[in-house]
Amino acid sequence: PPAAIERGGVGCRVAFDALLAHPLLAPLAAEHQKSKLSALLPRDDKNDKGFYLESDGSHVVRLRPTPEVRQLRAAVDADAPAASGDFSVFQFNILADMLATLEQFPTVDTTHLDWSRRRDLVLQEVGYHLPDIITLQEVQSTGGDGSANDHLAEIEGVLRTAHGYSTRYVRKVRWHGHGWPPGVAQIGNVISWRDEAFEFIAHKEVHIAPQLCALCDDEPSKMHFGRGAQVGLLVALRHRKLGRVVVVVTTHLTSNFMEPVCQIAQAEVVMLAAAEFAKEHGPNAAVVLGA
DSSP: OGGGGSTTOSOEEEEHHHHHTSTTTHHHHHHSOHHHHHHTSOOOTTSSSSEEEOTTSSEEEEOSOOHHHHTOOOOTTTTSOOOTTOOOEEEEEOOOGGGOOTTTOTTSOHHHHOHHHHHHHHHHHHHHHOOSEEEEEEEEEOSSOOOTTOHHHHHHHHHHHHHOEEEEEEEOOOTTSOOOOTTSOEEEEEEEEETTTEEEEEEEEEEHHHHHHHHOSSHHHHHHHTSOOOEEEEEEEEETTTOOEEEEEEEOOOOOTTOHHHHHHHHHHHHHHHHHHHHTTOTTOEEEEOO
8 A cells, every 4th residue: 555655654665676686686687587577576556465566667565564574473363352451562672873883784784774764764663553662772862962862852752742652761871870971872771651551650770780789799790790881771650441550671781692691690680670669569560571
């Protein structure tokens, strides 16, 4: 449908020549004539292939939705009415602009690293699913200075005004308990929820490095476990229909996979904090993790 390739849609429209120039398809294009290849593609947008070649042969259109391509899975009984207590959770590491460098991604076209393009795609994806709860990592902020690098303000503004979400955010904090000053770009974690579905109760920041340092008995251990600035975020929400409390947890652990003990220690700090936080809100508080 046309909505698939309009702003806010989740389909795509690619020039047929550009598609044939892709490294994986170029050998096939060199071996066969373009007309023969185009003859193999469906032309009717009502086919069951999930894509089609436009009538003039210029572009290939991928339809909306595309569950097979995106590996989405339907619910056990998609036609059954949702239970009154059901809610959805959407988890997304959005890759901060400050980390989307050519040094980190040398083989990626710079077009796909551009924040303005990726921001629109992230927000389109959220708009497609409209989940009840959203957890995001690597959300870049400059401490609310209003600069172009404060991507938290962009995301939070759209979520609030276009879709009715409230948001809490925590930025990285170093071992001494302080973060970065306003105006300096740094990353953090977001939890957002639809006000229509949940009522906000409380939130708590988990500053991982200071807590790990406090648990260490010697300076070498403190230096080792205090190197990172990772954080966790906890938000207690009340389900408006059922009145039940849900504690939402998100974090972004160190990427140093060569030292899994550090990742385990960070995860333990966050989950122990989540367990204590949940106890404060009653014995039946459910804990939901998006990380």
